[in-house]
Amino acid sequence: MKQLLSKISVGSLVVVMLVAASIGIFSVTSxxxxxxxxxxxxxxxxxxxxxxxxxxxxxxxxxxxxxxLVTIDVRPGSKTYGKVIHTxxxxxxxxxxxAGLTDDRRxxxxxxxxxxxxxxxxxHSDPAKxxxxxxxxxxxxxxxxxxxxxxxxxxxGRMMISALxxxxxxxxxxxxxxxxxxxxxxxxxWIPTEENKLGAKIxxxxxxxxxxVRVLPRKNVMLxxxxxGWSNYMMxxxxxxxxxEAMKRFGQTVTVWDLHARKAKKVLHVPGAPLEIRFAWGPTxxxxxxxxxxxxxxxxxxxxxxxxxxxxxxxxxxxPSTIPLPVDISIGTDDKTLWVDSFMDGKVRLFDISDPFHPxxxxxxxxGSQLNMVSQSWDGKRLYFTSSLLANWxxxxxxxxxxxxxxxxxxxxxxxxxxxxxxKEKLGRSHIMRFGAxxxxxxxxxxxxxx
Amino acid sequence: MxxxxxxxxxxxxxxxxxxxxxxxxxxxxxHSNKQNENxxxxxxxxxxxxxxxxxxxxxxxxxxxxxxxxxADGREHHLFELMADKYVILSFIFTTCSDLKxxxxxxxxxxxxxxxxEKDPTLAEEVRFLSLSFDPEHDTxxxxxxxxxxxxxxxxxxxxxxxxxxxxxxxxxxxxxxxxGQYVVREYxxxxxxxxxxxxxxxxxxxxxxxxxxxIYSTSFLYPELIINDIKTLILEKAEFQ
Numbered sequence: 001m002k003q004l005l006s007k008i009s010v011g012s013l014v015v016v017m018l019v020a021a022s023i024g025i026f027s028v029t030s031x032x033x034x035x036x037x038x039x040x041x042x043x044x045x046x047x048x049x050x051x052x053x054x055x056x057x058x059x060x061x062x063x064x065x066x067x068x069l070v071t072i073d074v075r076p077g078s079k080t081y082g083k084v085i086h087t088x089x090x091x092x093x094x095x096x097x098x099a100g101l102t103d104d105r106r107x108x109x110x111x112x113x114x115x116x117x118x119x120x121x122x123x124h125s126d127p128a129k130x131x132x133x134x135x136x137x138x139x140x141x142x143x144x145x146x147x148x149x150x151x152x153x154x155x156x157g158r159m160m161i162s163a164l165x166x167x168x169x170x171x172x173x174x175x176x177x178x179x180x181x182x183x184x185x186x187x188x189x190w191i192p193t194e195e196n197k198l199g200a201k202i203x204x205x206x207x208x209x210x211x212x213v214r215v216l217p218r219k220n221v222m223l224x225x226x227x228x229g230w231s232n233y234m235m236x237x238x239x240x241x242x243x244x245e246a247m248k249r250f251g252q253t254v255t256v257w258d259l260h261a262r263k264a265k266k267v268l269h270v271p272g273a274p275l276e277i278r279f280a281w282g283p284t285x286x287x288x289x290x291x292x293x294x295x296x297x298x299x300x301x302x303x304x305x306x307x308x309x310x311x312x313x314x315x316x317x318x319x320p321s322t323i324p325l326p327v328d329i330s331i332g333t334d335d336k337t338l339w340v341d342s343f344m345d346g347k348v349r350l351f352d353i354s355d356p357f358h359p360x361x362x363x364x365x366x367x368g369s370q371l372n373m374v375s376q377s378w379d380g381k382r383l384y385f386t387s388s389l390l391a392n393w394x395x396x397x398x399x400x401x402x403x404x405x406x407x408x409x410x411x412x413x414x415x416x417x418x419x420x421x422x423x424k425e426k427l428g429r430s431h432i433m434r435f436g437a438x439x440x441x442x443x444x445x446x447x448x449x450x451x
Numbered sequence: 452m453x454x455x456x457x458x459x460x461x462x463x464x465x466x467x468x469x470x471x472x473x474x475x476x477x478x479x480x481x482h483s484n485k486q487n488e489n490x491x492x493x494x495x496x497x498x499x500x501x502x503x504x505x506x507x508x509x510x511x512x513x514x515x516x517x518x519x520x521x522x523a524d525g526r527e528h529h530l531f532e533l534m535a536d537k538y539v540i541l542s543f544i545f546t547t548c549s550d551l552k553x554x555x556x557x558x559x560x561x562x563x564x565x566x567x568x569e570k571d572p573t574l575a576e577e578v579r580f581l582s583l584s585f586d587p588e589h590d591t592x593x594x595x596x597x598x599x600x601x602x603x604x605x606x607x608x609x610x611x612x613x614x615x616x617x618x619x620x621x622x623x624x625x626x627x628x629x630x631x632g633q634y635v636v637r638e639y640x641x642x643x644x645x646x647x648x649x650x651x652x653x654x655x656x657x658x659x660x661x662x663x664x665x666x667i668y669s670t671s672f673l674y675p676e677l678i679i680n681d682i683k684t685l686i687l688e689k690a691e692f693q
Binding site: 103178258441 | 498499501502506507510511512513632634636637638639642643650652654664667668669671672677
């Protein structure tokens with residue numbers, strides 16, 4: 001045997017890998033279930049998710065009034081399926097907003113837009129009972145003035161954090177900030193402005209605003225979008241709508257970056273506050289989608305035939321004249337469908353994006369009186385929705401429903417599975433969701449052990 | 452038996468790859484997030500021009516971590532002693548890894564970098580490669596030595612350009628893994644039985660002569676051109692401050 005093996009060229013590993021890779025054998029798909037729209041660097045859930053973690057904004061007078069990480073059991077067959085099984089209060093209200101997992105998925109980072117505090121939760125020691133591992137309290141000082149940590153995006157060994165504001169004027173000019181997985185500050189990358197273009201090509205204007213951050217590593221591209229600063233996102237929604245000056249302070253750009261060098265290359269003009277960015281999955285699909293909150297448009301950010309990145313408005317979302325206010329989006333793993341939530345009408349719309357330049361609405365359903373986030377499983381069969389946008393922007397009175405709703409999608413219809421009423425449970429305003437699973441950490445569900 | 456374990460990934464690769472090639476050569480199936488990353492990285496052709504050396508910065512990410520290790524000849528070392536004052540590319544592997552997009556890819560990439568650097572002896576002299584096993588129970592110094600011989604890396608090993616390392620115990624290994632943030636867990640089946648494999652996110656570390664980690668590469672970044680440009684960037688940075 002040893003002789004036989006020794007006859008295999010010592011370099012055969014290299015040769016076979018190169019041959020195999022060159023003809024794409026590694027592209028064969030195995031079945032996985034995971035939320036879409038996550039960082040490509042992250043560990044994956046294989047199989048059914050066990051938990052949905054929900055970040056909530058505390059409401060004064062409701063429960064302990066603090067922001068929380070809420071764990072909901074979504075494992076089929078579990079005795080507590082569809083129920084809240086754990087809550088973890090952070091002791092205070094921070095305008096808790098988005099959250100992201102580290103590349104090894106051991107920690108969930110969540111940011112407070114008001115206080116700029118970042119909470120790092122340990123979700124691997126006991127995935128059913130997360131605990132607070134660390135709190136970053138000096139984000140503003142360390143970053144050199146960035147305010148409002150928003151998107152937490154996993155890079156190898158690091159977290160890329162897009163902020164929303166700054167400590168000089170609390171407007172929309174802001175930065176990307178890098179931290180190690182251990183929560184130590186690395187560096188800050190400011191977003192180009194008219195005064196400091198940072199070498200970027202400016203299509204129309206450089207507003208310096210930030211919101212989401214996503215990457216397409218095989219093209220060495222990173223995209224950032226643009227929302228608004230602290231002075232607006234902390235203002236009462238009705239008051240802001242009536243404030244002419246405030247309404248001018250919204251982002252109108254998507255910035256294209258050299259991912260490896262972390263250098264801004266081009267600032268695209270995308271008016272109307274482009275929010276979530278979702279890259280397509282396909283190996284030749286060099287494009288991403290975003291939606292503009294104020295103009296209710298679906299935009300395509302794409303690489304043209306000359307290798308130049310461009311932005312193009314490709315569809316209306318509902319009737320823009322009624323201001324549906326599109327918020328979260330989720331792209332299917334086959335690049336054929338895109339779910340789009342809109343806050344004002346509480347609807348989710350499904351677009352056929354097979355032709356990315358001509359998306360077509362093919363389905364819609366009202367989920368609640370207001371709607372914000374959507375997470376879908378990797379196989380596209382399970383969708384979860386939550387309701388809160390911002391504490392001061394959520395609807396008032398009876399329309400201020402706060403929930404997590406779970407649905408199944410059969411390709412034609414969304415079927416309701418369960419609802420968790422976050423007000424009834426005294427949990428607060430439900431915002432971003434992330435999936436968890438025992439299998440990620442070499443663990444098995446307790447019932448499987450007892451069986 | 453040990454040799455068989457080492458070569459098993461290769462045999463598996465050949466047996467699996469050949470029929471799959473026929474089936475999937477014209478496949479246009481969608482790619483999972485993970486697969487998208489892997490496909491991009493195993494196709495060794497970069498789809499973009501990497502940024503030129505010196506045109507960007509690599510801010511220090513963290514301090515490198517020392518630890519007690521053993522080389523493939525059974526000699527004991529401290530990691531820092533092996534790093535010396537060189538630019539170091541450090542990977543964590545286990546020799547029985549059969550995930551082509553994991554340890555074999557890391558080893559392949561390190562070898563490609565090594566071979567490329569040998570065309571520039573001055574630059575090659577500035578760089579060292581360290582591959583440390585996170586399966587010390589199986590990967591003894593003897594197994595690591597066989598691994599290098601099997602894959603044709605024994606010459607680099609003898610020149611001390613590329614060290615294949617292991618540890619005497621989990622107690623010696625774990626602080627190193629923790630220090631670099633390399634999370635590794637044993638894989639278990641649905642009944643809670645160990646499969647013998649490990650689950651880990653592939654990470655390769657670039658450490659500068661001041662023993663600071665300057666970049667971390669996952670599968671998507673394991674391109675020799677990119678890593679060599681990073682090394683050149685650090686060398687230019689050092690020259691700038693001297």
